[in-house]
Amino acid sequence: MSEDFSDIIDQYQHAPGPLLLVLHAVQRKFGFVPAAAVPYIADRLNLSRAEVHGVLSFYHHFRQAAPGRHIVQVCRAESCQAMGAEHLAQHAQQRLGIQFHETTPDGEFSLEPVYCLGNCACSPAVMIDEELFGRVSPEQFDALLAERGGD
Amino acid sequence: MSAVVYVPRDAAALSLGAERVASAIAREAKSRGIDVTLKRNGTRGMCWLEPLVEVVVGSERCGYGPVTERDVPALFAADFLNNGAHALQLGRVEDIAYFASQQRLTFERVGVIEPTSFEDYVKHGGYEGLRNAIRMQPQEIVQAVTDSGLRGRGGAAFPTGIKWKTALEAPAPQKYVTCNADEGDSGTFADRMLMEGDPFSLIEGMTIAALAVGATQGYIYLRVEYPHAERTLAEAIQSAYKAGYLGADVAGSGRRFDLEVRLGAGAYICGEETSMLESLEGRRGEVRVRPPLPAIKGLFGRPTIVNNVISLASVPIILQRGAQFYRDFGVGRSRGTVPIQLAGNIKRGGLVERAFGVSLRDLLYDYGGGSASGRPIRAVQVGGPLGAYIPASQFDTAIDYEALSGIGALLGHGGIVAFDDTVDMARMARFAMEFCAIESCGKCTPCRLGSTRGVEVIDRILYGVDRDGNLRLLEDLCETMVEGSLCGLGGMAPFPVRSVLKHFREDFLKPPTR
Numbered sequence: 001m002s003e004d005f006s007d008i009i010d011q012y013q014h015a016p017g018p019l020l021l022v023l024h025a026v027q028r029k030f031g032f033v034p035a036a037a038v039p040y041i042a043d044r045l046n047l048s049r050a051e052v053h054g055v056l057s058f059y060h061h062f063r064q065a066a067p068g069r070h071i072v073q074v075c076r077a078e079s080c081q082a083m084g085a086e087h088l089a090q091h092a093q094q095r096l097g098i099q100f101h102e103t104t105p106d107g108e109f110s111l112e113p114v115y116c117l118g119n120c121a122c123s124p125a126v127m128i129d130e131e132l133f134g135r136v137s138p139e140q141f142d143a144l145l146a147e148r149g150g151d
Numbered sequence: 152m153s154a155v156v157y158v159p160r161d162a163a164a165l166s167l168g169a170e171r172v173a174s175a176i177a178r179e180a181k182s183r184g185i186d187v188t189l190k191r192n193g194t195r196g197m198c199w200l201e202p203l204v205e206v207v208v209g210s211e212r213c214g215y216g217p218v219t220e221r222d223v224p225a226l227f228a229a230d231f232l233n234n235g236a237h238a239l240q241l242g243r244v245e246d247i248a249y250f251a252s253q254q255r256l257t258f259e260r261v262g263v264i265e266p267t268s269f270e271d272y273v274k275h276g277g278y279e280g281l282r283n284a285i286r287m288q289p290q291e292i293v294q295a296v297t298d299s300g301l302r303g304r305g306g307a308a309f310p311t312g313i314k315w316k317t318a319l320e321a322p323a324p325q326k327y328v329t330c331n332a333d334e335g336d337s338g339t340f341a342d343r344m345l346m347e348g349d350p351f352s353l354i355e356g357m358t359i360a361a362l363a364v365g366a367t368q369g370y371i372y373l374r375v376e377y378p379h380a381e382r383t384l385a386e387a388i389q390s391a392y393k394a395g396y397l398g399a400d401v402a403g404s405g406r407r408f409d410l411e412v413r414l415g416a417g418a419y420i421c422g423e424e425t426s427m428l429e430s431l432e433g434r435r436g437e438v439r440v441r442p443p444l445p446a447i448k449g450l451f452g453r454p455t456i457v458n459n460v461i462s463l464a465s466v467p468i469i470l471q472r473g474a475q476f477y478r479d480f481g482v483g484r485s486r487g488t489v490p491i492q493l494a495g496n497i498k499r500g501g502l503v504e505r506a507f508g509v510s511l512r513d514l515l516y517d518y519g520g521g522s523a524s525g526r527p528i529r530a531v532q533v534g535g536p537l538g539a540y541i542p543a544s545q546f547d548t549a550i551d552y553e554a555l556s557g558i559g560a561l562l563g564h565g566g567i568v569a570f571d572d573t574v575d576m577a578r579m580a581r582f583a584m585e586f587c588a589i590e591s592c593g594k595c596t597p598c599r600l601g602s603t604r605g606v607e608v609i610d611r612i613l614y615g616v617d618r619d620g621n622l623r624l625l626e627d628l629c630e631t632m633v634e635g636s637l638c639g640l641g642g643m644a645p646f647p648v649r650s651v652l653k654h655f656r657e658d659f660l661k662p663p664t665r
Contacts, residue, residue: 016451019433024375024414051434058435058592059416061375077337078532078582079568082495083523115419115536115586117376118340119163120566121198121493121500130378134166 193348195262196502261348280470300486305459336535338566356463534563598641615663
């Protein structure tokens with residue numbers, strides 16, 4: 001694992017203000033930023049562990065634990081609320097049997113809230129693994145999960 | 152001869168199945184032995200018609216929409232390649248009333264061209280502005296932008312030319328041009344649509360800005376929620392380098408400009424310019440105390456221009472057609488055009504670019520067609536989660552910075568979110584505080600603690616606990632946040648709350664919910 005971190009840091013070390021670039025690259029590779037990466041990154045970028053942890057924990061996008069195989073983001077911002085997003089959010093939690101910020105016990109789906117996907121003329125919006133969906137009804141939500149192996 | 156068919160690659164169109172439609176067209180053409188060239192454009196902004204398929208017939212583009220993959224065999228059967236009659240036939244796309252009545256300047260090419268084709272961009276007037284700018288002195292470029300009357304389209308409405316002048320006059324060995332593409336306001340998608348539909352106009356705008364202030368490095372700070380825009384920008388930047396329009400010798404001018412996309416990481420606050428700069432430097436997105444202004448001491452301590460996507464993408468046409476051309480659009484101190492985004496509970500959601508001065512009512516009903524649910528529109532939130540809720544009695548207000556601030560509202564980034572009469576406005580006020588609590592950077596107390604206390608006070612009102620006292624407390628709290636916060640997040644989150652207290656107070660006084 002530390003060789004992986006090392007390769008990533010080699011790639012970005014000389015970029016100005018490299019920490020976010022490094023964290024993005026680590027998360028792209030592992031799906032999250034493993035705890036072991038923090039002291040390693042801190043050492044190589046000449047930062048304190050607190051600084052790296054501070055950045056890691058500040059941004060909603062960075063995860064500190066492994067997510068499910070699929071990441072399901074349901075928009076909860078105003079435009080989607082105007083089109084029934086709260087109902088959809090309730091439905092999503094019920095359907096998956098988990099709350100927001102949780103992963104299903106079989107490790108298939110992580111459910112995350114998101115505040116705007118920029119698809120506001122087609123609310124409510126959902127993003128699954130960077131694929132965007134508009135005007136998502138509860139029935140369509142179920143179909144999207146089924147296509148991805150959710151029963 | 153091959154028939155040419157356009158299917159949008161814009162994220163909104165893709166979210167409604169455009170990719171499957173494109174595949175179905177290719178498949179059906181093959182099985183019928185018809186030679187079809189599929190081109191992928193951005194969206195025209197008529198999102199309710201997406202996926203909107205356009206067929207080139209002679210010199211016209213004829214539309215069909217909204218098309219699903221199931222419609223494709225029937226479209227071929229109806230000879231849609233020759234504008235054949237079909238239930239989804241729309242006729243000439245430019246003649247559709249929603250589109251025909253717009254004044255497309257910044258979005259002139261969006262939906263028309265292939266976004267990442269350098270040749271297509273140049274063929275449609277691209278880089279004429281830059282070529283003019285290369286022949287001008289930096290002061291003349293700044294003067295043209297000042298004279299155009301362009302004000303920051305991100306939301307702050309600060310005159311762009313004045314910002315540029317400050318950066319131009321700040322001596323430094325290194326300056327930066329940064330683009331704020333952290334479009335986090337709910338109800339807005341103009342930046343995304345522009346970046347996905349005409350990324351070169353942003354690249355050209357940033358290049359002109361760099362020539363104007365003497366910057367050699369640019370960054371586009373893009374929100375991570377926009378993976379489609381990221382891919383489109385990356386492709387376009389690569390093409391611009393290849394064509395010699397970025398790099399060591401921009402278009403033969405002898406001037407260097409390098410451009411890079413940096414991704415945000417899901418923090419709304421990073422749309423605030425100083426917190427965006429912190430994030431670009433690889434730190435927590437905590438706001439900086441101003442002064443110093445970023446134009447004097449910005450990224451890595453150097454003079455830095457921070458402009459929104461739409462502001463920068465409006466620069467090429469100003470340099471191409473002249474400042475006077477641009478400022479002839481608009482009213483009062485709001486010059487030029489503005490892309491209005493119709494969102495939420497609206498029948499015909501999408502993007503409308505018009506000169507300033509059009510009324511909310513015209514936008515909601517003439518363009519938007521009323522609510523999607525068919526019920527009366529009770530309120531609209533203009534300008535994102537920090538914007539006021541406006542009641543139906545004020546729908547005659549014009550889209551104009553000053554007219555909106557006159558009724559205690561703001562234009563922000565131009566998003567309009569419509570709500571029908573089933574909305575509980577007290578819940579929306581609570582959400583404004585809740586959102587502020589989730590997204591506060593934590594640096595200043597009024598925002599960090601005030602927003603959490605705001606949620607609690609609203610809950611007590613809804614539960615029926617000492618309603619009069621808590622309503623007074625809420626007004627006090629709003630005042631403290633507005634006056635005491637470091638930036639617009641804590642300083643403006645009370646705007647929607649106050650607007651609900653003013654226009655929809657009855658929703659706070661319904662029978663207690665517990």
